[in-house]
Amino acid sequence: MYNHKNIETSIEILGNLVQYPVLGGESNTSIAGYITDYLKKNKISYSTVPNEKGDKMSIHCRIGPNADGGIILSGHTDVVPTEGQPWTKPDFEITRSNGRLYSRGTTDMKGFLACCLTMVPHLKKIPLSKPVYLAFSYDEEVGCLAGPTLIKHIKETYEEKPRFAIIGEPTSMKTIIAEKGVAFFKTQVYGQAAHSSQVRRSVSAIEEATYLTQWLLNKMDGFIAEGNIDNRFDPSYTTIHIGKIKGGTAVNIVADYCEFYWDVRNIPSDSIEKIERSFQEFCLERIREKKKSFPAFNIITTAEFPIVPGLDTPKTDEVVKLVNSFTGKESFETVAFASEAGQFSKEGFSAVLCGPGSMEQGHKADEYIEITEMNKCLHFLDELVSWCKNDKIK
């Protein structure tokens, strides 16, 4: 693919963006300041959606008329840590080598942000019949925490109704129509300490935790046995996984406390809410049973962050046709990772993922994006802009 005329500008912007080492969970005012300065310089009015503490903010703006049916380009400003990874290149500085751009965040997903920002001054000059929106969030990497407030703010800010949302996560510029949802939970079990010889005269938090974890694993096996299968995903069923467990004091003491962490990644036909509800019902049964003899017995399950809904956009949806017309490919694939796409979809936007780079290189040491991927994305955005001009699919 030939170089896009703005490729060097986009690489320069990417070089600026990666120098803000904002990790998920941290304040993003530095990188947000860079982006808002850039928008100001280009005379684009924008809105910020700060968190309660005021140390993080999402940013959104509209370029073009206040007409219904526009396209939102969505991305996140945070990245995952590099600590403990064997980096051979600087982790928060661009290294250009062999057609690749190395640094944390290049593929996930500042490459996309850089391409979007590159387009801004050009977009400004063109008379558009449909608007383009930029929507940049924070804390995506720690549970898509800012997505819901950003989306709500977008709906409240604009009188017109944007119709499409393209989430520029690294998909090698393929159109992704479905992804699993995800939720992380912590379950705490409070038992009663005693000498181990007295185990049946007390209540072991570890023993109770094993019943609870077994219930969760049976639930997953039940889905498979009942044929709740969606072959678009690998694995093709809803998974429930216990990732961490801690409890007890010594081999001869009945454990008074045990906690475990578990996650659910659901195919669209299963519901995380339903799984959580039936688990809570089972816990309530155990509490009722045990409280009769041990009033202090308790089980508390809390979500680590609000459930991130999956994405299940029908392949016949207009957004698929539209985005495929921009990429020039006939694709509708699925991915295993979760993103803000499901949150946009839940709020009524036709959403797909499509962005430069591959998740193969995301979250790893020596993360990189191929310059050809940046080129592809800039060409993609050209197509998008010409659609916004003419409002017609070629």
Ligand SMILES: [Zn+2]
């Ligand atoms: Zn990402």
